[in-house]
Amino acid sequence: MEKNVRISYLFDFYGDILSEKQSRAVELYYNDDLSLGEIAEQFGISRQGVRDLLKRSETLLVEMEEKLRLAEKFECMLEDVEKIIVQALKIRNTDDKEAAECAQMIIDTAEKLKIRIVE
Template identity: 55%
Template sequence: MDKVTMITLMYDFYGQLLTERQQKFIELYYGNDYSLGEIAENFGVSRQAVHDTLKRTENMLKNYEDKLRLVDKFLTQRNKLAEAARLLDECTDSPPRQVVRAREILQEVLEMDRG
């Protein structure tokens, strides 16, 4: 998984544990693709200050994940649900209505994660 995706996922899980400033910097840099210079200009600080804040915040997010493993658990569960959905899709010879309903439920859960 690429760095941006991982930081974004960790932010989704642990963002509320950050200060408002840290949240804003992460949102602007990773979510809105602002440059360090653009963030610095908006907040009246140096590019170095933005860089340092982002690095400290990234390290905090990684430390939270190392301790709590919420992103890892989420990804593991998502992969297992996707595998179960795939296995149900392989049941093609007039599957019973329970299989059809199980397939629908899994699809609903997988779509909730995306939106």
């Protein structure tokens, strides 16, 4: 079973739709890097049981992305915000003090927006 980095990413978006047990399994396997055997021991179930639990969780996460396309959308948004920051940084060097202040406000807001997107 290959670890799919995409799953960890989708888990950030859609983790809340999983059951507590599914969510815990994904966290232990993908974020804490535990083995199937270690998770099996913690859960008191078989390795195959953990494998099934993870498979089901992964399917749910991938299906959510196929339906809602949030991860894709948020990646594009982040690119847009980065572009805005690049332009605002250029403006900040202008001799026009007022414009430079506005540019700083744009940068501050854009940084806040970035956090909103990735959180």
